Amino acid sequence: MSTEKSIWKKALDWHEERLPIISWIDHSLGTKYPVPRNLNYWWNFGSLAMFMLAVMIFSGIFLAMNYTPHVTLAFDSVEHIMRDVNYGWLIRYMHANGASFFFMVVYIHILRGMYYGSYKAPREVLWWIGLLIYLAMMATAFLGYVLPWGQMSFWGATVITSFFSAIPGIGDSIVTLLWGGFSVDNPTLNRFFSLHYLLPFVIVGLIFLHIWALHVPGANNPLGIDATPADKIPFFPYYVMKDVFGLAVFVVIYFTAVFWFPNALGEAVNYVKANPLQTPEHIVPEWYYLPFYAILRSIPNKLLGIIAMFGAILILFALPWLDTSRVRSGNFRPVFRIFFVVWVIDVLILGWVGAQPPEGIIPTIGLIGTLWYFGHFAVIMPVLGWVETPKPLPASISQSVLKAAE
Amino acid sequence: MKKILLAATAAFTFTAVSAQAAEHVEIPKEKWSFDGVLGTFDRAQLQRGFQVYKDVCSACHSLNYISFRNFEALGYSEEQVKTLAAEYEVQDGPNDEGDMFKRKAKPSDRLPKPFANDALARMSNGGALPPDLSLMTKAREGGPDYVYHLLLGYEEPPAGVQLVTGMSYNKYFPGHQIAMTKQITDGVVTFADGSPNDAAHVAKDVTAFLHWAAEPKLEARHSTGLRVTLYALIFAVLAFLAKRRMWKNIPH
Amino acid sequence: MANTAHAHAADPAGETRRDFLLHTTIAMGAVGGAMMVWPLIHSMNPAADTLALSTTEFNISGVAEGQRISVMWRGSPVFVAHRTPAEIEAARKVQLSELRDPQTDEQRVTKGKDKYLIVSGICTHFGCIPQGVKVTEPRGEFGGWFCPCHGSQYDTSGRIRKGPAPRNLAVPPIKFLTDTTVLIG
Numbered sequence: 001m002s003t004e005k006s007i008w009k010k011a012l013d014w015h016e017e018r019l020p021i022i023s024w025i026d027h028s029l030g031t032k033y034p035v036p037r038n039l040n041y042w043w044n045f046g047s048l049a050m051f052m053l054a055v056m057i058f059s060g061i062f063l064a065m066n067y068t069p070h071v072t073l074a075f076d077s078v079e080h081i082m083r084d085v086n087y088g089w090l091i092r093y094m095h096a097n098g099a100s101f102f103f104m105v106v107y108i109h110i111l112r113g114m115y116y117g118s119y120k121a122p123r124e125v126l127w128w129i130g131l132l133i134y135l136a137m138m139a140t141a142f143l144g145y146v147l148p149w150g151q152m153s154f155w156g157a158t159v160i161t162s163f164f165s166a167i168p169g170i171g172d173s174i175v176t177l178l179w180g181g182f183s184v185d186n187p188t189l190n191r192f193f194s195l196h197y198l199l200p201f202v203i204v205g206l207i208f209l210h211i212w213a214l215h216v217p218g219a220n221n222p223l224g225i226d227a228t229p230a231d232k233i234p235f236f237p238y239y240v241m242k243d244v245f246g247l248a249v250f251v252v253i254y255f256t257a258v259f260w261f262p263n264a265l266g267e268a269v270n271y272v273k274a275n276p277l278q279t280p281e282h283i284v285p286e287w288y289y290l291p292f293y294a295i296l297r298s299i300p301n302k303l304l305g306i307i308a309m310f311g312a313i314l315i316l317f318a319l320p321w322l323d324t325s326r327v328r329s330g331n332f333r334p335v336f337r338i339f340f341v342v343w344v345i346d347v348l349i350l351g352w353v354g355a356q357p358p359e360g361i362i363p364t365i366g367l368i369g370t371l372w373y374f375g376h377f378a379v380i381m382p383v384l385g386w387v388e389t390p391k392p393l394p395a396s397i398s399q400s401v402l403k404a405a406e
Numbered sequence: 407m408k409k410i411l412l413a414a415t416a417a418f419t420f421t422a423v424s425a426q427a428a429e430h431v432e433i434p435k436e437k438w439s440f441d442g443v444l445g446t447f448d449r450a451q452l453q454r455g456f457q458v459y460k461d462v463c464s465a466c467h468s469l470n471y472i473s474f475r476n477f478e479a480l481g482y483s484e485e486q487v488k489t490l491a492a493e494y495e496v497q498d499g500p501n502d503e504g505d506m507f508k509r510k511a512k513p514s515d516r517l518p519k520p521f522a523n524d525a526l527a528r529m530s531n532g533g534a535l536p537p538d539l540s541l542m543t544k545a546r547e548g549g550p551d552y553v554y555h556l557l558l559g560y561e562e563p564p565a566g567v568q569l570v571t572g573m574s575y576n577k578y579f580p581g582h583q584i585a586m587t588k589q590i591t592d593g594v595v596t597f598a599d600g601s602p603n604d605a606a607h608v609a610k611d612v613t614a615f616l617h618w619a620a621e622p623k624l625e626a627r628h629s630t631g632l633r634v635t636l637y638a639l640i641f642a643v644l645a646f647l648a649k650r651r652m653w654k655n656i657p658h
Numbered sequence: 659m660a661n662t663a664h665a666h667a668a669d670p671a672g673e674t675r676r677d678f679l680l681h682t683t684i685a686m687g688a689v690g691g692a693m694m695v696w697p698l699i700h701s702m703n704p705a706a707d708t709l710a711l712s713t714t715e716f717n718i719s720g721v722a723e724g725q726r727i728s729v730m731w732r733g734s735p736v737f738v739a740h741r742t743p744a745e746i747e748a749a750r751k752v753q754l755s756e757l758r759d760p761q762t763d764e765q766r767v768t769k770g771k772d773k774y775l776i777v778s779g780i781c782t783h784f785g786c787i788p789q790g791v792k793v794t795e796p797r798g799e800f801g802g803w804f805c806p807c808h809g810s811q812y813d814t815s816g817r818i819r820k821g822p823a824p825r826n827l828a829v830p831p832i833k834f835l836t837d838t839t840v841l842i843g
Contacts, residue, residue, distance in 0.1 A: 176703065271544045
């Protein structure tokens with residue numbers, strides 16, 4: 001090879017002098033981004049979440065080309081997409097099930113962070129931005145669920161927007177402002193469509209911040225100890241390849257739902273057009289909200305119920321300080337591991353409670369589950385950090401990895 | 407007492423939507439040609455089911471999202487669809503004189519509704535609104551199994567159950583009191599192809615037809631799904647092998 | 659800022675004037691920006707055509723004793739109940755201390771038209787429509803209305819008696835235009 005630069009290299013250099021975007025990408029997610037070598041498959045879910053966001057944005061853009069945000073036409077336009085638009089059924093089912101899979105992936109991503117202590121110093125801001133992304137996702141999903149204008153769309157919108165009427169004094173004015181009228185109606189649907197289209201791009205912005213905040217301290221790892229340069233390998237090609245493999249497996253599962261069980265996660269009632277004069281007998285939110293819905297219902301006071309529901313998410317912002325342990329990874333915290341699993345089971349029970357009609361013993365179970373949920377963060381996490389004796393940490397990732405390789 | 411009231415409510419609100427009934431009735435699973443990874447519709451069954459809809463259901467129930475052109479998917483030719491459409495009249499207009507007029511339906515027309523509006527439909531049916539059937543098998547918990555068993559689920563009310571006037575007792579309807587009387591009986595239609603026309607077969611055929619109406623792209627979904635998923639599976643295997651090779655000399 | 663202040667320390671009067679000008683400019687800019695936001699926020703409030711539909715007139719003579727109907731007002735149902743003497747008596751003998759949102763029955767009806775109860779059909783919990791208009795629907799333990807969403811129960815005066823709802827069913831602005839014609843809104 002001659003030392004002469006090829007014309008392509010020269011063109012690239014010329015461009016990089018003016019806008020160094022290639023090297024910026026290389027530093028962000030390429031060969032110049034060092035990552036601990038010992039990440040396990042639980043670390044795949046961040047890239048999967050990004051993939052799902054892309055799926056949602058692209059399928060959504062094409063759905064919007066055929067959707068009509070008007071109370072008399074919205075339901076019909078969705079059926080038009082399902083029946084007449086070429087591949088409309090596929091795009092809609094990908095979008096509708098995509099929301100569920102996006103949440104599944106993000107929930108696993110969050111649980112991974114909670115188990116391995118990825119929220120602990122110096123990654124608190126990274127954790128916060130992640131929680132903001134989660135909140136924005138919840139809002140986006142709620143707005144999107146209203147758009148098909150089925151019975152559950154309408155009554156879900158009514159119940160959720162009415163949350164704000166709990167605010168003393170100005171609550172009712174706020175609800176009227178949100179509705180643009182005196183009930184959920186056409187102005188509501190129209191603005192929900194506008195905001196549903198906007199919020200995903202807010203999420204894209206937050207993801208940039210999330211990745212930026214990730215690059216300052218670098219990625220955590222299953223051992224939870226700080227990685228030295230010798231412990232790291234470049235993101236490209238190693239983790240890109242691993243993410244591609246994880247993505248392919250995930251896509252098989254996602255497609256199985258889209259092609260064979262497209263309505264399994266939805267509510268049958270939402271194939272009935274919205275009727276403002278008839279409330280369905282049993283209003284349930286989508287599965288990803290159920291634990292929070294259970295917390296809301298477990299407290300027999302409107303304002304306190306709402307405070308508890310929002311508090312259940314807001315308390316996560318304080319988790320980096322509520323967890324007083326010096327050790328990050330749950331692998332070295334034998335007692336924490338047990339309580340972590342119990343907490344996950346508690347959330348699953350709350351999710352189940354949220355899907356049941358609030359009769360008989362259900363509200364009591366919900367109340368106990370709610371108390372445990374908050375107790376886990378407010379009591380167990382701080383106390384555990386003081387009383388638990390962690391297992392000895394390895395001196396370095398390399399040492400641990402090499403010992404395992406022997 | 408509360409339970410009876412709840413039952414009555416569910417019955418009264420015929421359109422109703424109750425995903426969760428006051429009590430849970432187990433709906434038996436049926437075998438359908440469209441079940442399974444590559445399930446397809448049985449064209450002959452769909453045609454029979456359409457005949458049942460036309461002769462029995464369409465007196466009260468609309469099929470709003472279906473156009474005549476869609477019936478080509480049932481195995482009818484373009485000519486047959488044209489002839490079929492021409493049996494119906496639809497309103498069009500206004501013409502040059504500003505009048506609305508009736509004309510023969512074309513394949514691109516939607517199926518005409520049995521009642522001009524919901525108020526008329528309610529008035530003609532003792533206050534109960536016969537729901538549109540285009541999405542029926544997707545709009546109820548239990549799907550096609552529910553619709554099939556509902557059509558056959560008429561029984562004498564158990565002792566102690568007081569039926570509201572005009573209501574029938576149905577084992578599978580949430581709350582058990584339904585405004586629709588029993589429609590699917592032995593021999594209610596005679597099929598051109600000589601297929602059995604006892605109540606169970608008729609109910610099965612019309613339910614299959616309704617499931618086609620609710621999910622007309624089901625066959626495309628299944629066949630596309632198989633190809634796409636197989637492609638992704640092979641890609642996953644390749645990606646796994648490539649990943650393993652790349653990481654071979656990296657202790658991790 | 660600190661450096662600038664230091665550099666101008668020799669001219670305290672000039673510095674004060676400069677700071678004042680600067681602060682005023684910043685403040686006016688900020689207030690101006692905030693004022694620009696109001697039209698956007700207010701555009702989300704009910705539009706003129708929505709507000710135009712905010713009254714409803716109807717004839718009450720068709721409602722027989724013991725019957726309840728619902729009429730539409732501002733896109734939501736309003737319950738109209740022609741109460742039986744027993745229902746009125748049940749509503750009036752309740753002690754105010756038993757009520758979550760204490761109101762006498764008299765405060766909730768038009769004087770002289772006590773048999774007619776006209777209340778909003780929107781549950782004060784989360785906005786569902788309570789059942790109880792039709793005789794076949796459950797009316798709850800207090801003979802009024804029962805909300806299927808979260809189990810709130812209202813009495814024959816539309817007052818909350820049990821369940822999570824915080825307030826009584828709202829009484830909309832009502833005017834009897836004639837003996838039988840009612841204007842809501």
